[in-house]
Amino acid sequence: MDKILIIEDDKDIAELERDYLNLNGYEVTLEADGLKGLDIALENDYDLIIVDLMLPGLTGFEIVKSIREKKEIPLLIISAKNEDIDKIRGLNSGADDYMTKPFSPAELLVRVKTHINRYERLYKKTSITDKTDVFNVGGIEVDPDSRRVYVNNQEVVMTTKEFDLLVFLMKNPDHVFSKSQLYDRIWGEEDFGENATVAVHIQKIRKKIEKNPSDPKYIDTIYGAGYRFNKNV
Template sequence: MRNISVLVADDENEIADLIAIHLEKEGYHVIKVGDGEEAVRVVENQLIDLLILDIMMPKMDGYEVTRRIREQHNMPIIFLSAKTSDFDKVQGLVIGADDYMTKPFTPIEMVARVNAQLRRYMKLNQHKRSIYDTNSLEFAGLVISPDQRTVRLYGKRVDLTPKEFEILHLLASHPKKVFSVEHIFQRVWGETYFEGANTVMVHIRTLRKKLEEDKRKEKWIKTVWGVGYTFNG
C-alpha cells in the first residue's frame, strides 16, 4: 500500500515542521506549503488523503481553499486556527471542514484527530475504492493504475512512455520474480528476441531515473546480474 499523504498548509514554518515531525513518525507522507494558492495546486496535481489548513494564510485563506477543493474532492479537512470563537468554528464546518483545532495544540491531540478522520474517511470510501482500484498495484509510495495507464510516486504523477509503463507493469505484477532481458523484450515489444538487450537496458535505465531511484532509498527495479531484472516491491 502507498503511504497516506497529508498536506499541511500553514505560513508558520515552526508549526508546519512540528506537525510534519509527528505525522511522519506515524508513517504518513507529509507535504508542506506556506500559502493557500499552493495548497490548491498541490491538491489538483497530487494524491492527497487529508488536509490540515491554517485559516489565515497569504494569497488565499483557508476558507477559500476549502471552497475550491470541495468542488471536486471529499478528503478530510482539519482547520487549524488561533480563532477560538464558536462562530469561527461553525463557519469552518459549514464551509466544508471536518474538524477544527485551535492553537496552541498538543501533537498528541493532532495525531489522534488525524487518525480518527482518516479511519472514518477510509471506512466510508472502502466500497468505492474496491470498485475503482481493484486493478491498481500499490506499494510504499508507488501506485500503478493499468486501466488509466498512470503511475504516481508519493502522489506525484510520473510520465512514462508506453514501453516504460509496460515494463514497469510487467515487473510489478510479479514482485520478486526475475525476468530475463529476452523475456521482457518478447512480452513488451511482442517480437522475437534478436539483440534486444541494449533496447531493454536503455528503457530500464530511463525508468529508474523517472522513479527517482538515484534520489530515494527505494530501489524498485533490481538487477540480477547475469539473469535479468526483478521488481523489489
C-alpha cells in the same frame, strides 16, 4: 503510506506537525502559500489535508470551500482563531473538523487517524455483497452504499460528516442523542468541548432536507438534551 498535505505559513508549527506525523508513519507535504496550496491539493491525491485560516494568497476558508467542491476527502482546520463564529464558518466551508492553537500533537494524531480511518471504511469498501438497506422517510431517500441523498426525488449533495450524521440519526429514529454522544459516534472521539461542531452540521443538514429549516420536521431539537430523528413525518 497515507499522504497528508499541510497548508500553513507558520514554519515552526508546520514543521512540528510534519515531524510528529512523520514519526507516526505519514508522508507529509508542506506548503506556506494559500494559492499554491490549493493548486497542490487539487492536482494531487492526499488522504487528508490540514489547513490554517490566515494564509498569504487565499484564506483557509476559501481553500477548504474550493477543495470540497472538487474532492470528498478529510479536511482539518487548525487555527489560532478560536471564536465560535470562526469554527462555524470553517465547518460551513466544508471542513470535517476544527482545532485551535495551541494544540496537543497527540490530539492532532488522534484526529488525523480517526478521519483517515473513517474515510477508508466508507470509500474503500471491497466487498459488493455488503448491501445496505435504503432508508425512506417522508420525502427523504438515503442510500448508504452509493452515499446519495434524495429529497422529493431531487439529489442533494452532502459532505462526509453530514451524510454520516444523517444516516446515524435515521438508523436510530425517535432516540434522543446529546451533542457529545453524536460527536463520539460520528467523529469517533471525545468532543473536547467542540459541541458547536455537531450543531453546525445539524443546521447544514436541515437546510438541505427541510422545507422550512427554521421549523424542522425531520430532525427535532430536544432542548437541554440533544437531537432526535422523527420517523413519523
